[in-house]
């Protein structure tokens with residue numbers, strides 16, 4: 001689990017005012033994603049949150065949008081699923097290793113990698129006046145477990 005998620009979890013244990021930056025729904029989503037060892041689709045999150053009183057898909061989508069903006073959660077466009085961030089701080093370069101066999105996703109962890117060459121990447125749009133905000137790299141392949149079998 002990432003330190004960010006750990007902090008969120010810790011603050012959940014005590015009094016809610018400790019972490020006013022996250023709404024109740026956002027905390028619930030972070031909690032479920034932190035316990036899951038891998039990506040989750042929005043409808044899976046919704047199913048997991050049903051007994052917590054979260055019943056509207058929009059509630060989950062809104063929480064995911066905000067968590068993504070805060071850098072706590074990443075969306076994997078290629079497989080249309082969400083993972084908890086394993087970095088301590090929001091980072092602009094996000095790299096994921098995705099197993100095409102079992103769908104396991106590992107976020108590349110090293111902090112340096114998280115900011116890998118952002119200077120170069122962010123300037124790619126300069127000639128047409130495009131303002132870059134972040135980039136996400138999805139590396140496809142086979143995880144160690146799947147190579148064994």
Ligand SMILES: [Zn+2]
Pocket residue numbers: 074084085086087091094107
């Ligand atoms: Zn991350």
Ligand SMILES: [Zn+2]
Pocket residue numbers: 099100101102103104142143144145146
């Ligand atoms: Zn695999």
